[in-house]
Amino acid sequence: MFRIHWHTFWAMARKELIILSRYPVEFVASFGQVFLIVAIFTLGGLMFSNFRNPMDSETSGGNFSYSGVVVYGFILFMFLSDTLWSIGYNIRHEQVQGTLEQLYLSPANKFLNLVARVTNILLWTGMASIAAAILMSSMIGQLPIKNPLLGLYLFLMSLSGTFGIGFAFAALTLRIKEAAQTVANFLQFLFLILCANFFPFSALPPFLRFFSRLLPLAYCVDAFRSALMGFPAGFPELAPFEAELVIVTLFGVFMPFVGYRLYCAAERYGRQAGTLSAY
Amino acid sequence: MNEPSWRSVFSIVLASARMRLLTITRYPGQLILDTFIPIVFAAMPILLGRAGGEENAAIAFQRNTGTANYVAYLLIGSSVFTIVSFAFWHVAYWLRWEQESGTLEALYLAPVQRIWIAAGTALYSCGRGLFAALTAYFLGAIILRFNPIQGELGLALLFILVGFIPLYGMTLLYGAVILKVKEANALVNLMQWSVSFLMGIFFPITVFPPLLKTIALLFPPTWMTNGVRSALLGIGFFLGHWYLDLAVLWGFMLLSPLLGYWVFHQVENQVRRNEGVGQF
Numbered sequence: 138m139f140r141i142h143w144h145t146f147w148a149m150a151r152k153e154l155i156i157l158s159r160y161p162v163e164f165v166a167s168f169g170q171v172f173l174i175v176a177i178f179t180l181g182g183l184m185f186s187n188f189r190n191p192m193d194s195e196t197s198g199g200n201f202s203y204s205g206v207v208v209y210g211f212i213l214f215m216f217l218s219d220t221l222w223s224i225g226y227n228i229r230h231e232q233v234q235g236t237l238e239q240l241y242l243s244p245a246n247k248f249l250n251l252v253a254r255v256t257n258i259l260l261w262t263g264m265a266s267i268a269a270a271i272l273m274s275s276m277i278g279q280l281p282i283k284n285p286l287l288g289l290y291l292f293l294m295s296l297s298g299t300f301g302i303g304f305a306f307a308a309l310t311l312r313i314k315e316a317a318q319t320v321a322n323f324l325q326f327l328f329l330i331l332c333a334n335f336f337p338f339s340a341l342p343p344f345l346r347f348f349s350r351l352l353p354l355a356y357c358v359d360a361f362r363s364a365l366m367g368f369p370a371g372f373p374e375l376a377p378f379e380a381e382l383v384i385v386t387l388f389g390v391f392m393p394f395v396g397y398r399l400y401c402a403a404e405r406y407g408r409q410a411g412t413l414s415a416y
Numbered sequence: 417m418n419e420p421s422w423r424s425v426f427s428i429v430l431a432s433a434r435m436r437l438l439t440i441t442r443y444p445g446q447l448i449l450d451t452f453i454p455i456v457f458a459a460m461p462i463l464l465g466r467a468g469g470e471e472n473a474a475i476a477f478q479r480n481t482g483t484a485n486y487v488a489y490l491l492i493g494s495s496v497f498t499i500v501s502f503a504f505w506h507v508a509y510w511l512r513w514e515q516e517s518g519t520l521e522a523l524y525l526a527p528v529q530r531i532w533i534a535a536g537t538a539l540y541s542c543g544r545g546l547f548a549a550l551t552a553y554f555l556g557a558i559i560l561r562f563n564p565i566q567g568e569l570g571l572a573l574l575f576i577l578v579g580f581i582p583l584y585g586m587t588l589l590y591g592a593v594i595l596k597v598k599e600a601n602a603l604v605n606l607m608q609w610s611v612s613f614l615m616g617i618f619f620p621i622t623v624f625p626p627l628l629k630t631i632a633l634l635f636p637p638t639w640m641t642n643g644v645r646s647a648l649l650g651i652g653f654f655l656g657h658w659y660l661d662l663a664v665l666w667g668f669m670l671l672s673p674l675l676g677y678w679v680f681h682q683v684e685n686q687v688r689r690n691e692g693v694g695q696f
Contacts, residue, residue: 163602170602173609178460181490181618184480185465185473207464319445326449326456333463340463 145245149253171265179276204278209362210334212266219262224254225306238414283367294389295357301392308403332358338374353388356381432536454494454552482651491556493617495549496641501608506541507587508594538584567648579640582668588676592683615641636668
């Protein structure tokens with residue numbers, strides 16, 4: 138049984154990789170885009186520092202060093218954004234192309250179709266993240282890497298939970314169809330603010346910080362960058378690290394199951410109502 | 417074939433714009449999001465700057481950009497970015513959409529010049545972009561607490577309106593690329609970020625090395641953004657006076673649409689002679 142699932146997964150992942158390789162312009166353009174986004178936000182941030190004369194730190198944004206905060210936050214944001222679009226919204230492509238219903242007529246495991254998209258994200262977003270991290274740290278300063286193993290654990294748990302969000306979003310896409318594009322955009326920006334990917338949580342107004350504390354993903358960002366920065370004073374910002382570790386672990390373990398259950402429910406509804414191929 | 421009258425041309429432009437307006441009114445959520453995206457965008461560097469203390473942020477920002485009002489500076493950048501980004505998305509995606517839905521070839525068989533249909537799309541895009549940018553600016557001013565009615569509002573608006581024409585001329589150049597290469601999504605994304613980078617969405621272009629600065633000055637949106645910022649915040653026009661900067665935009669206004677149309681026409685003919693416009 139496992140072997141069959143593995144073969145199905147591999148065939149679907151291969152299909153995704155072949156599609157990726159057939160659009161070389163898109164491949165190169167999306168890489169260039171990451172560099173540009175990084176450069177724009179980094180230069181924007183530098184306007185608040187005395188970057189022309191780094192020795193004079195009196196008015197260079199205090200003693201606040203933001204390379205770790207920005208770079209690690211950005212990496213997690215890239216994965217979240219790609220997950221929303223690649224796993225979640227891309228189910229629309231199958232619907233629009235008319236292949237979603239056909240998939241349901243085949244004896245293959247349908248959920249693996251979703252999981253296979255993870256391969257692309259791991260490969261492509263992983264590469265883009267490394268490139269972005271190198272570029273950003275070259276522009277705004279040395280990147281602190283203090284607890285690599287702990288950081289890796291937190292990263293994997295955050296990634297697993299993020300994929301769970303992607304599955305849940307795929308379920309939502311099946312229900313709300315084209316409006317999912319707007320919702321994906323909205324969620325992306327909502328997470329960008331509430332998870333404070335580009336700035337410390339202390340910069341958020343208190344009432345927004347309250348909403349941040351309701352999101353497990355915010356704890357992922359906080360714990361991940363605090364660990365890699367070596368827990369400087371004031372970090373983590375949302376809760377004691379032990380509490381954040383528990384939240385991130387629970388999020389990483391349970392969110393994929395929750396997402397999967399939601400996807401199954403949406404799929405069942407679509408099949409019963411005959412709306413899987415309607416778009 | 418008789419040349420169509422101006423009345424029929426006007427009616428084509430309006431019909432094309434109306435069709436797109438009708439489509440977007442079916443997605444009101446998207447219209448609301450259009451307003452909030454520039455605010456969220458500007459909020460990123462604002463919050464990052466405030467993390468080091470609000471007073472320090474203003475002092476450092478003043479030193480680097482010429483104004484301590486960083487909230488307005490950044491919000492103006494992201495609002496103009498919305499206009500630029502919409503221009504590229506709407507024109508390039510219009511072509512791609514017609515290609516994918518199989519109606520582009522049919523359009524070539526209609527007794528209508530494509531340029532007027534494109535003008536309708538541009539008109540719709542101008543309206544939507546201007547609405548989003550203005551609402552984002554005024555709403556952002558309320559949320560982020562600064563006075564939006566400062567400086568020369570009329571002059572700022574003039575820079576935007578004059579800048580529209582060269583901007584849409586540039587999108588024709590880009591439409592030609594889409595027609596040729598086809599992969600619209602990635603290219604539009606890349607282009608919108610490239611232009612945002614070059615026009616200095618969150619920073620003055622003086623931070624660029626000389627070569628990059630020269631390239632940035634060849635982009636009409638750079639003059640548009642700086643014109644709006646200078647009119648509202650008094651950071652200084654590139655050539656010292658508003659009328660000189662505006663004259664450069666007028667120059668672009670004459671050159672850019674002609675160049676765009678010529679390139680688009682050449683590529684269009686080439687594509688029609690080879691694989692045809694229906695293939696995507």
